[in-house]
Amino acid sequence: MNVATQPKLSLRPQREEFASLLNLSRRVGCDPQLVQGNNGNISLKLDGVLWIKASGKWLADAKQEDTFVPVELAVVKESLRRNVEIAQLYTWGDELRPSIETAMHAVLPHRVVLHVHSVNTIAWAVRRDGPSQLSKRLAGLDWRWVPYISSGIPLAKKIEKLLSAGPETNVFILGNHGLVICGNDCEAAEALLDDIERRLAIIPRQSPGPEADLLAALTGCSHWRFPDIPALHALGTDPVSRMILKGGVLYPCQAIFLGPRIPMLPFSVRLSRFAGYSNGEAEAPNYAIIEGGGVVVNEKINSAEYATLIGLMQIVQRVEEFAPLRYLTVTEIASVLGDRTNRYRQPFR
Ligand SMILES: [Zn+2]
Structure with a gap:
């Protein structure tokens, strides 16, 4: 596949679901306990097209700026099969490229996928005993622990493998990384996110004031x-x-x-x-x-x-x-x- 520069097209389909996506993105992006700066990404699958947050864009800006880019699902899956990062292949206009996590969003079958760096989740996800700690707190949910793995194709392939063993899974706790939530629409995904946040909430320690x-x-x-x-x-x-x-x-x-x-x-x-x-x-x-x-x-x-x-x-x-x-590890940081x-x-x- 060659690098494809897409024309600057309308990046806002006139669909109710897309409006819901922008509203959800703004709410999530404005919550510093879920997203910090330009991290976190959300996607919506519409008629064979994956609408995914562009790399470097802020979810908080979703309603004011072009924040999502369309990528054909079949193309993402083909690039994953070939071990080629889709973000290297596509660019819209001058600067918009699909998120590094595009492949992960594509392999999840749900229409809406939400990936956040929830501070409550990460506080558990950096623990070696994370899986056992979470088993009590997430009891009754279809969740999986994903040991730390690099973003992009390695993470997408790991999620794909976990899905084949547990296709009903709609919550992934990413070790040393964050949280992935899936839903059939924005409302369902947000409700599940709220539930996880409530279950994993930790009261922060008090600390002395500054000198x-x-x-x-x-x-x-x-x-x-x-x-x-x-x-x-x-x-x-x-x-x-x-x-x-x-x-x-x-x-x-x-x-x-x-x-x-x-x-x-x-x-x-x-x-x-x-x-x-x-x-x-x-x-x-x-x-x-x-x-x-x-x-x-x-x-x-x-x-x-x-x-x-x-x-x-x-x-x-x-x-x-x-x-x-x-x-x-030193190797992971270097990577x-x-x-x-x-x-x-x-x-x-
Ligand atoms: Zn992330």
Whole structure:
């Protein structure tokens, strides 16, 4: 198959179901406990065509911008059979490409498929004992645990295999990744999502407030600021969260948007360190976690990175202190960062 550049066509079919898709996308995309930045994707199958979120687009913008692209289901399935990522083959207009997860959406038979990075789900999905923990909470539902596997064709093939063993499955918990929900229409998918969120809800730990004097001094250095979400300081002030973060990378978006290593600085960090960032002696990170102090963000952080940082806080605040965790391996992180970074990160708004 050759690369196909589709003409800029109407990306909004006049169908009631499509309007429902846009409404659902906006609701889900505006909930930071489900979607952070441009992650998450939703699809609708209409007359042999898969309408899938375009890579890099924000679900929150679905009603204002062209966010979905049409791909023939048969073409996606053929590309999967040939082990070719559909996102490499198609582009609409100048920039719209189907999501990296298009193949996964195609192999699921349901009309509506919803993939989110639910912070409640991920707090369970990073645990080695996730399947046993969830068996009680998801009792009565047709769900499967999917051990961590790369996005794109590997994930699609794994889901296809699980479906052949359990065709009734409509909930997939993706280890170290997130949640997939299926429904025969948007209403059914959203109702199932609400049910899962209720079952998997975790009350986040309380954490001490930030060390305001220290952070005020640090943000006195140019280019740094106090985050506008006070809860973000928990990443620095909550010892359990710091311990969890020091263990490694919990899920792909953490590595992609926040880097494979967390910039965590000791409380005794000297102002000279930040001054060094300012005068170009060292490259400043996009954010910094001060142990026992809180969090400061650099003005160069973009909206997707900031949303991911907030999501990370929401997740680690929900992970129990002594939970047995599975972190991404060095090979998995290298794979995520090596060949997918550009496709995930572009374009930002
Ligand atoms: Zn995902």
